[in-house]
Amino acid sequence: MVIGLMGFGTIGAGVYELAKELEELSIKYVLDIRQVEIPELTHRAEDLFEDAEVDTVVEVMGGLHPAYEFVSAALKAGKNVVTANKYLVATYYDELLALAKANGVAFRCTAAVGGGIGWLTALERVRRIEPINAVEGIMNGTTNYILSNMTQNGLSFDTALSEAQALGYAEADPSADIDGLDVKHKLLLSANIAFDVSLNVNDIFTAGIRSITDGDIKNFKERGLVCKLLGVACKEEGKVAAFVQPNLFPADALTASVPTNFNLITYDTAYTGRMSFYGQGAGRYPTGANVVQDLLDIVGGKEEFYSKEGAPCAIANEIVSFQYYLRTTSAKKDAVKAETWGDAVLTQKMSVAEMAKLLEEIKQEDPRAFIAAVRS
Ligand SMILES: NC(=O)c1ccc[n+]([C@@H]2O[C@H](COP(=O)([O-])OP(=O)(O)OC[C@H]3O[C@@H](n4cnc5c(N)ncnc54)[C@H](OP(=O)(O)O)[C@@H]3O)[C@@H](O)[C@H]2O)c1
Numbered sequence: 279m280v281i282g283l284m285g286f287g288t289i290g291a292g293v294y295e296l297a298k299e300l301e302e303l304s305i306k307y308v309l310d311i312r313q314v315e316i317p318e319l320t321h322r323a324e325d326l327f328e329d330a331e332v333d334t335v336v337e338v339m340g341g342l343h344p345a346y347e348f349v350s351a352a353l354k355a356g357k358n359v360v361t362a363n364k365y366l367v368a369t370y371y372d373e374l375l376a377l378a379k380a381n382g383v384a385f386r387c388t389a390a391v392g393g394g395i396g397w398l399t400a401l402e403r404v405r406r407i408e409p410i411n412a413v414e415g416i417m418n419g420t421t422n423y424i425l426s427n428m429t430q431n432g433l434s435f436d437t438a439l440s441e442a443q444a445l446g447y448a449e450a451d452p453s454a455d456i457d458g459l460d461v462k463h464k465l466l467l468s469a470n471i472a473f474d475v476s477l478n479v480n481d482i483f484t485a486g487i488r489s490i491t492d493g494d495i496k497n498f499k500e501r502g503l504v505c506k507l508l509g510v511a512c513k514e515e516g517k518v519a520a521f522v523q524p525n526l527f528p529a530d531a532l533t534a535s536v537p538t539n540f541n542l543i544t545y546d547t548a549y550t551g552r553m554s555f556y557g558q559g560a561g562r563y564p565t566g567a568n569v570v571q572d573l574l575d576i577v578g579g580k581e582e583f584y585s586k587e588g589a590p591c592a593i594a595n596e597i598v599s600f601q602y603y604l605r606t607t608s609a610k611k612d613a614v615k616a617e618t619w620g621d622a623v624l625t626q627k628m629s630v631a632e633m634a635k636l637l638e639e640i641k642q643e644d645p646r647a648f649i650a651a652v653r654s
Pocket residue numbers: 284285286287288289290309310311312337338339340341343344362363364365389390393559560561562565
């Protein structure tokens with residue numbers, strides 16, 4: 279396989295190093311803006327598309343543009359594409375799958391969800407013989423690091439975030455992590471592949487952890503609960519629900535014990551039941567290794583995406599209900615209150631769709647409001 283690698287940053291350098299160890303893989307070009315001291319470096323993306331010898335392009339630059347234009351050009355030029363860019367694939371899902379199909383090439387993005395975990399390939403495998411009922415999990419190491427540190431070490435949100443930034447887990451602008459957008463993109467890929475659908479990414483209800491306080495954590499601890507940010511999607515009688523929100527688990531639950539920046543992702547299927555995958559959701563070598571696994575799968579003959587393109591499917595968040603922890607200064611909380619929890623309330627059971635609507639109204643009055651679904 280002759281490869282054009284786009285992006286020589288954290289993941290690109292890992293892919294470069296790991297691919298050099300394997301005789302089946304040969305990197306001919308490395309595209310980067312920066313001047314890096316490697317013989318394969320080019321600053322012209324066209325070099326990768328115009329060279330007939332290159333059969334596969336790896337995109338690990340990140341962002342939407344020009345990644346979308348470059349990946350589209352590569353597919354149109356008949357190159358297989360492997361990417362770790364969940365933002366790109368979640369945003370242009372239908373277009374990219376259709377382009378890969380029209381040009382008869384492989385399109386793989388295993389490292390885009392779960393970093394080093396072979397999650398999408400596990401979904402691809404299990405769905406061959408059993409219907410998948412649900413996918414869910416801790417899919418973002420940065421927010422898990424922040425929540426773990428607040429719970430275990432009593433740090434404030436701001437201190438825990440600064441620590442995550444100092445360790446290189448969180449970006450200078452942490453919005454994509456703490457507002458749940460990164461999980462939303464990963465959930466979209468997981469749900470589309472699990473259920474053979476094409477969801478609209480903008481319709482996934484997404485509540486992050488930006489406004490969680492040490493007072494909230496104290497409230498949870500007093501009740502033996504631990505807060506975790508999860509993406510969840512499930513299918514019931516042909517309807518699909520998909521949402522990203524903080525959840526409260528009993529302290530002895532498996533999900534509650536996931537430490538620092540680790541991921542834990544689970545599917546629930548008709549015959550196997552629940553199966554969970556735990557490991558490093560990011561990092562140069564875990565993520566780079568998963569990119570290289572995709573390359574080897576293509577060398578081994580894999581030509582198709584993980585699932586079919588999937589028909590558009592409206593999100594039906596009214597099919598799933600929880601009691602919610604709701605901390606807000608808005609009087610709207612009184613109408614849904616079942617119990618008082620310190621300065622917050624535990625709501626009556628309500629659907630995710632109802633909570634999405636209520637939270638949107640409450641945020642107009644109280645942008646710092648915080649919710650978490652109570653899980654058993
Ligand atoms: N880091 C992780 O642990 C991880 C895990 C899973 C998935 N991913 C995904 O993998 C992708 C890459 O992440 P990363 O952490 O490796 O990012 P990164 O360290 O910022 O690397 C990206 C590289 O691409 C270069 N680049 C950006 N735009 C370019 C352009 N237009 N032309 C040529 N080169 C360009 C960057 O140069 P400059 O630095 O000069 O901009 C940088 O060297 C992202 O989509 C990310 O979501 C990352």
